[in-house]
Amino acid sequence: MVAPDQYDTLTPTEAIALQQELRHQVQLTPLEHPIRTIGGADISFNKHSETVYAGIVVLSFPDMKVLHRESIVGKATFPYVPGLLSFREIPTLMQVWNQLEQKPDVLMLDGHGQAHPRRLGIASHFGAVAGIPTLGCGKSLLVGKHDAPPQTPGDAVPLIHKDETIGAVLCTKAKCNPVYVSAGHLMTLRNAVAIVRKCMGKYRIPEPTRRAHEWVNEVRLAHGESKVPE
């Protein structure tokens, strides 16, 4: 089985073949224990640069207080291809995960989990490889159809793809676009939606992902190279 640190050697065709193998390792069983902590993961980079800044922020649940933060500077050679996002982001995110001393009970990824054409979005992929409970929360749609998005915070409508409910379109803030929630690994869609609801704060983006986004941008700017790319 190809490990994350080898993803940059794969061709898109080989990457898709690996997804077909990994999809069968994903478990959508109910979350076993109540959660006390949750992690948010994200990456940042400069335009036209393969240097990436990956980070994970661990927060208390449901208090949403930042407990730990970890980051790493790496390279992302695999290009962004819709449906193959995980091959670009997982290598560095997995390194950050491995150097985290205090692992969170669940991890929220910036992207989809089951709401993927082959049911292996970055959240399901990361969860299957790391063997931990994960969920995906994307800002835009990759696949699936749904009725009019809810207008009231906390409300959701199902996201359907090929007669299957693959996720939920959730309103996290009034007068804002919704977010797309789906199960990643070791939890159900119902678990995922319940978790995101408790992570809703003052902004559209749920706290774990929002704090992770802030964190990696802070790391990138601190690393200095915000303006003219080399």
Next chain:
DNA sequence: GCGACAG
């Protein structure tokens, strides 16, 4: 064949 297409 044509259009869609996470970050």
Next chain:
DNA sequence: ATCTTGTCGC
């Protein structure tokens, strides 16, 4: 995702 100022709506 990233680059960027103003601007429209609540």
